[in-house]
Every structure is written in C-alpha cells, then in structure tokens.
Amino acid sequence: MSFLSLQDVSLCYEGQDRAVRALEGLSLAVGRGEPIAVIGPSGCGKSSMLLLAAGLLAPTGGTVRVDDQPLAGPRRATSLILQEHGLLPWKTTEDNAALGLRIRGADRRESRERAREALDRVGLAEFARAYPGELSGGMRQRVGLARAVALDADLLLMDEPLSALDALRREDLQDVLLDLWRRRGHAQVLVTHSIEEAVFLGRRVVVMTPSPGAVRSIVENPDAGEPGYRLDPVFHERCAELREILASEGALHAEEGVRT
Amino acid sequence: MKTPLSRPAGYLIAVLALLLGWELLALALGSPALPGPLEALPAFVALVPELTVHALLSLWRVSISMVIGAVLAVPLGLAIGRSPRADSIFAPLMFLTYPVPKVVFLPVLLVLFGLGDVSKIVLIATIVFFQILLTARDAARAVPEGAVLSVRSLGASRLDIARHVVFPAALPDIFTALRISTGTAVAVLFLAESIAGTDGLGWFIMDAWGRIGYPRMFAGILAMAISGVVLYEAIELAERLTTRWRRTAH
Ligand SMILES: Nc1ncnc2c1ncn2[C@@H]1O[C@H](COP(=O)(O)OP(=O)(O)O)[C@@H](O)[C@H]1O
Ligand SMILES: [Mg+2]
Numbered sequence: 472m473s474f475l476s477l478q479d480v481s482l483c484y485e486g487q488d489r490a491v492r493a494l495e496g497l498s499l500a501v502g503r504g505e506p507i508a509v510i511g512p513s514g515c516g517k518s519s520m521l522l523l524a525a526g527l528l529a530p531t532g533g534t535v536r537v538d539d540q541p542l543a544g545p546r547r548a549t550s551l552i553l554q555e556h557g558l559l560p561w562k563t564t565e566d567n568a569a570l571g572l573r574i575r576g577a578d579r580r581e582s583r584e585r586a587r588e589a590l591d592r593v594g595l596a597e598f599a600r601a602y603p604g605e606l607s608g609g610m611r612q613r614v615g616l617a618r619a620v621a622l623d624a625d626l627l628l629m630d631e632p633l634s635a636l637d638a639l640r641r642e643d644l645q646d647v648l649l650d651l652w653r654r655r656g657h658a659q660v661l662v663t664h665s666i667e668e669a670v671f672l673g674r675r676v677v678v679m680t681p682s683p684g685a686v687r688s689i690v691e692n693p694d695a696g697e698p699g700y701r702l703d704p705v706f707h708e709r710c711a712e713l714r715e716i717l718a719s720e721g722a723l724h725a726e727e728g729v730r731t
Numbered sequence: 732m733k734t735p736l737s738r739p740a741g742y743l744i745a746v747l748a749l750l751l752g753w754e755l756l757a758l759a760l761g762s763p764a765l766p767g768p769l770e771a772l773p774a775f776v777a778l779v780p781e782l783t784v785h786a787l788l789s790l791w792r793v794s795i796s797m798v799i800g801a802v803l804a805v806p807l808g809l810a811i812g813r814s815p816r817a818d819s820i821f822a823p824l825m826f827l828t829y830p831v832p833k834v835v836f837l838p839v840l841l842v843l844f845g846l847g848d849v850s851k852i853v854l855i856a857t858i859v860f861f862q863i864l865l866t867a868r869d870a871a872r873a874v875p876e877g878a879v880l881s882v883r884s885l886g887a888s889r890l891d892i893a894r895h896v897v898f899p900a901a902l903p904d905i906f907t908a909l910r911i912s913t914g915t916a917v918a919v920l921f922l923a924e925s926i927a928g929t930d931g932l933g934w935f936i937m938d939a940w941g942r943i944g945y946p947r948m949f950a951g952i953l954a955m956a957i958s959g960v961v962l963y964e965a966i967e968l969a970e971r972l973t974t975r976w977r978r979t980a981h
Contacts, residue, residue, distance in 0.1 A: 525884045544886075551884035553877055561899040561976045570895065571885040602976040622885075 473500035474658045475524055475626060480533035481683070482519050493519040495683035497533070503625075506652050506659040506696065508673025510666065510713070512720065516684025517662045521628045524660060525551040537626060547575060549626040550619035554634055557615040558603040564590065565599040568617040575622075582621075589621035590614070592654075593647055609640040613647065620651060627652075627659045634664060642701075645671055649698060666717070670709045671700055678716050688716060766946050774946035775953050782935070782954040789931045790958050793920045794965075796852045797909065800859030805905060808867025809897050813889075818868070825865055833858045834919050837926070846927035855919055859912050866908035870901035903977060906970040910963060917959045932958065 482494040494516040501507050509517055522528040523535050526545045535542045537549065550571065558567045566573075569586035573579070590596050593613040603611055612632055619627050633641045645668055652659055652672075663669050669676045674695050680687040692709050700706050736744070750768045757767035766774075775782070811821045837854055844850035874897050882896050924933025932955045939948035971978075 522880075527880060527884055545884055547886060549884070551881065553881050557877075557881045559878060559882070559896060559899070561902075561974070562895075563976075570882070574882070574885045574887045574891050574895070604976065 474503040474505070474538060475499075475501040475660070476534075476536045477520070477523065477530075478534050478536070480520075480523060480530045480535060482516070482523060482528065483531040484519075492683040494523075494530075495685055497679075497685050499677060499686060501658050501660060504656040504658055505674055506661070506672055507675045507677060508669035509660060509662045509677045509679060510664065510669045510717070511677075511679030511684075511687070512681055514684075515679040515681035517679060518630050519684065520679075521551065521630050521660065521662060524626075525549055525628055527551070546626075548622070548624050549628065550622050550624035552612075552615045552619060552627070552629045552632050554631045557618075558611055560603050562602075563599065564595060564601050564603070564606070564614050564617075567603065567614050568621050571618050571622040585621045586617065589617040592620055592651065593617045607640075608635050609644055612636065612644055616647065616651060620655070623655075625657050627657050629659070629661045631662055631664060633668065641665070641668070646698065648672060649696070653696065666710050666713050667701070670706060670713060671695060676709075676713055678713070678720070680720060687720065690716070763945055766949055770946050771949035771953065775950035778947065778950045782932075782950060785930055785932045785935045785951075786954050786958050789920060789924065789933065789955070790962065792848060792851055792924075792931065793855060793913075793916050793958075793962060796855035796920075797859050797912070797916055799852065800856040801863050801905070801909060803856075804860045804863035805867050805898075805901075808864040809871040809893060809901060811864075812868040812871025813874075813893075813897060818872075822868075825861075825868070829861055829865055833861065834922065837919075837923060841927055850927065851920065851923040854923060855916050858915055858919060859909075862912045862915070863905060863908050866904050867901055870904040871897050874900045903970070903974050906966065906974070910966050910970075913959065913962050913966065917955070917962065921955065 477497055477499045480494055480497045481492070484491040484493055497516070497520065499520075509520070511517055519528065523530055524537070524542075526535075526537075526542045526549070537546060559570070562570065565583060565586050568589055569579075569582035572582035572585060577585075587596065587599060590599055593616050595610060595613050595617065598606060598610065603614065606614070612635075615632065633644050636644060648661075649672060659672075661669070661672050663672075670692055672695060674692055676690040676692055678687045678690065679685065690709065690713055694700060694703065694705050694709075697703075754767045754769065757765050811817045811825075833854065836857075837850070840850040840854050844853060878896050878900070879892055882892055887895065920931070921933040921936070924931035925937035928934055932951055936948055936951035936955065939945075939951055
C-alpha cells in the first residue's frame, strides 16, 4: 500500500485570460519510507505536483491520498521545503527551525529544545541565535531541513532545495539529506533539475513531461541510499540512462541551471 | 572609505551648525522677533522647569495619539492588504480620503469634543491612522507569497500567518511611516494647542508671542524642537529593538 498516492490527478490554474493545464492524468505512488526523485523540464508541473501533495492546492480532477486518507489540506506530519523563502528573515535560526512546532501548538520551550536537537543533527548547533541573513545559502537550506527534522515529518517534500548552491555545497547537502533519510526513514519526494542528485537520492526517479504535465517514465534505481553510491559504476549507468531519456525529451537544457 | 561619525558626534555638529546659522540670520535681520541664540538660550535655561511641564504634556498628547492611530491602523491595514475582497472595498475609500488634509476638521472636533485633550488626540490619531493604514496595506501586499506558502504548509492559520509572517514583514515599513508622521503630528499638535487650551508647548509659544516675549517664545520653540527629536529618537529606538534582523542581512 502506498503512503502518498496521486491518482489520475489534473490541475488547472485559472489565469487572467486563459486557464493553464498544469497537470493532466498524473499518477504516482510513493511507499512509506521511500525516497523518490522527480526531474523534468521547466514548467512540466513539478512544483504544482508538490503543492498538491502538501495539501496546499486541491486537484481539479483525480485524488490525492496520504497515509490512506484523502488529503483535504496541509497535514501535520508533512514538511515542504521550498528553494527560496523557506526561512523567515526576522526569526533566528532556532526560531525558524522551531516554527513548525510552534504553529502546531507546542510550547516555546519544548519547541526550542527540539529545534536545537534538529540543528545539531544538521551541524548548525552553534548558529542557533543567528539570523538567516548571517548564514550562507547552504546553511540556510540546512535550517530548512532542521525544521522538517524537528517536526518529525513522515513525508518530506522538497522543491529544488539545493539548486541555489554551488557544486561542492550541493554534494555536501546531498550527503546531509541522505544521512537524515537513513536515520529517520521518512517518505521523500525530491524535485531537482540535477541528474546526479536525482540518481543519488531517489530509489526511483520520476521523469515528467510538460504541456500538460504528466509522468513520462520512471527509472528504477534500487541501489540509491548508500553514502558511497556516487563512486559505484551503477550510479553512472543510471545517470546515463536518465540523461538519454531527458535528451529524447529535448529537456537536457533544464539541467543546465534553468531554474523554475 | 572614511568612517562615518558616531550618532552623538553627528548630532553635536548639526546642533552647532544650526546655532551658528541661527545667530547669523538673527544678526542679518536685526529684528526683535528673531533673537539670536545668545539671547534665547539663557531664556531657555531659565524657563526649563516651566517648559518641562508643557513639553511633557505635549509629548504625552502626541505619543498617545500616535499609539492609538497606529494600533488601530496596523491590523486593519494588514487585513485589507491580505484580502483581495476587502481591498476591493476599502482601497477606493482609502485613496479618496488619503489626500484630504484631516487638520481642517480641527474646528469640528473642537465643537464635538471641547477644547481639552480629546479633540487634539482624536485629530492627531486620525492623521497618523491614515498614514499608517495605507503603508500597512501596501506592506501586506508586498509580503513574498513564498514565505506565506511555506508557513501555510506547516498548517498555519490566518492568525499564525499574520503573526509570524505578515506583521514582522511589514514592521520596517510601519516604522518608516511612523517616523515620517512624527513631523506632521507635532505640527498639528502645535496648531491645536495654540488654538485651544491653556497648556502645552503650542500654547506656550503663542502665549509668549501674544505678550511680545520673543526670547521666551524662542525658548518654547527650542523646547518644541527638542521634543520632536526625542519623539523621533524614541521611535527609532523601538525600531532598532524590534527589527534586529535587518541589520544582519548582507
Ligand atoms: N499560480 C499559477 N497560476 C497560473 N499558472 C501557473 C501557476 N503556477 C504554475 N503555473 C503554470 O503551470 C505550469 C506548471 O508550473 P510548475 O508546477 O511551476 O512547473 P515546474 O515546477 O515543473 O517548473 C507552468 O506552465 C506554469 O506556468
Ligand atoms: Mg518549479
């Protein structure tokens, strides 16, 4: 039984002059504790799909279920991490990490304590009192992760969380992501435009196509989830396989930093 | 790059420059209506006890008015800015009433509320209210949607969003509007006090003028200027304390 399931989902945005069909007939299932990656060209509906899974948007058609419940709105144990704006600049690192708990009604002291533990997990314990403006891009993303960890999320949704980082920081944070997942075993949907990142972190890699957005194909990648996977020849084979699919989609430019 | 002056040093230099300009202007005009600082400052010093009473009254009136105006305007402005429906109703109303100089209602308020504090406070609070209302509305509209979305994804209610996102995001703009409105507020207070009542710096100045006590009048003007600076600095201090995060951004 899948933990997150989108069944024959469609989503239509009512634009100013015309409606945009962002998703149509999209079906996707993610198992409990399964980490998947989603890749595809700009505008193919990756962000929209995450907003649906987070319960922030309702589908125009089809159903979204999480943990065997039809999704009616944001859910306590789901955590969504956006590329930008995830952190509030007027809150300290600690308060940002504690925000999810505070909103869910935990008292200030307990939230702070759990936030500090989470910050420790992502290696930011000594920056608890700093403001986001004082942190580097990579550190800010770690705070976003700490917020999810503090919440004890069982479903982590991430929209290109690392795309603002340079290559070295990226790998560093990919390792942090992997480490967190290995310790906590949450279901995870990582939207990325990096082939290597998708293959490193997704047990399955979902390739999406645009106009309207739907699943094009799914690359099975069962060996993902090991810290040393990048050095494994299988890793490179999977990257090549994925690159080929994306090239046949005419979508390879999407990897070269065209951000959405 | 040359290092900037410290705040007190900057103030000191500005005060000396103003005094010098004042003295030169007084010498050039040679009119008893404009005594130089050498005449006015001793008068000021001699009148400090009396002036303090009037200054405190004036400061109390203007600050309570500003607080009332802001406390009413901020939640309303933020709510309007966050709700397209409310905005479509209130925005035209705001645009129509904003340019109307509220000070012209002083006579009406004097009739309604008498010559005491209430009419003055209502007038200044109204003026500040309209300034802050529009600022708060604009600031709420400018809050990045991504910030709202990420907090909503944590299950935030509208109230949570107002408290954790919209209000703190709007705070710097609200403080700017408050600082700008101090000038207007003090000017209107002066007018109201000089027309109605028997205390406050506005009254003190116009009373001295009526008695042709020019050094005394200038002592009052000095006290008014100092009160304005005190008010402005108090708002600045409150801003620094509540928006600490802004000085850390790079
Ligand atoms: N709020 C919106 N209103 C109207 N159209 C939108 C909105 N958000 C996204 N779209 C459109 O929906 C399609 C999918 O967008 P998105 O989900 O952001 O794709 P991706 O994240 O893969 O780039 C695009 O054509 C985009 O222009
Ligand atoms: Mg996107």
